[in-house]
Amino acid sequence: MNTLLVEEKPDRLIVRLHRPEARNAINAEMVGDLHAVCSFLERDPRPLLLTGGNGFFAAGADIAELLERGRDQALQGINSTLFERIRRLPMPTVAAVDGYALGGGAELAYACDIRVAGTEARFGNPEPNLGIIAGAGACWRLKELVGEPLAKLVLLAGHTIGAEEALSCRLVASVHEPESLEAAAHTLIDRMAKMSPAALRLTKLVLDAPPSAHPVTDHLAQAVLFEDPDKHARMRKFLDRNRKDTR
Incomplete structure (x- = not known):
């Protein structure tokens, strides 16, 4: 891949946007490369860490x-088709945003399940300055993430959300110095890696289901997991540990 640096690990996939000459601007080739990443993760589900470099997401x-x-x-x-595909990946996605995430870059970050930010992170959607709308998800996804007043400030008045404001409105889960940002993202995925892969995957599926699908989706997911050997092994281990602790 010419536009991405990809590192595969048994319990995660690390993808770095890599067009340093263009500040990681998303072009057609990068879209194709990211679709290839999605195809891989749909066949072999595991958490995704998505990040940039050189002061730009x-x-x-x-x-x-x-x-x-x-x-x-x-x-x-x-x-928008790509970003929705990323949102629907079977396992959680974490965006580590250092520096600018603007326009389509911001929309890509919005499509991830969890975002962590460097202290210099900036989120913005200046598309109307170029005579277009933020047409790849920001016009509805950002409102869901931060609320209508702030979303309108960003989309209609060119407001840029800095790292601390992103934390206060919960657009990002945490803020870190740039040199420790990726380590913080990996810590999140380390927690995920300790969980049941099936439970994690079905939790994301139920979380993303429309309101009308509940509680049926919850019951069906739980029914699948109740029969999973991994559930029995984990619960037996928990009970055995508690018995030892009470002796």
Whole structure:
């Protein structure tokens, strides 16, 4: 892959956006590379750590490509289709955002399950300055994440959310010095790696289900897990440990 640096580990996949000459702007080639990552994770589910480098998560979509796109490309939803696919990956996704996440870069971060930020992180959607909307999810996803007043400030008035404000509105889970950001993201995934993979996967599925699907989805997921040998092994281990502690 020319636009990504990928490191595969048994319990996670680490993907670094890598177009340093373009501040990690998301172009068609990167979209294709990220679809390939999604295909891999759909076949072999594991948590994803997504990050950037050189002081940028991603400085937006590639403007030179956007300039040449017309109505037909807009209706294809090139970026929004990718970001929704990332949101629907079977296992949790963590975005480690250091520096700027703007436009499509911000929308990519919004599509992840959890975000952690460096102290210099900045989230923004300046698309109206370029004569377009934030059409890859920000116009509805950001409102769900931070609430309507702040989302309108970002999308209608060009407000940029800095790291501390992102923490206070819970857009990000935590803020760290840049040199410790990835370690913090890995700590989150370390916790996930200790959990039942099936329980983690079904929890995400139930969390993302529409309100009308509850409580049926909850009951079905629990029914599957109640028959899982891993559930029996984990509960026996818990009970055995408690018995030893009470002796």
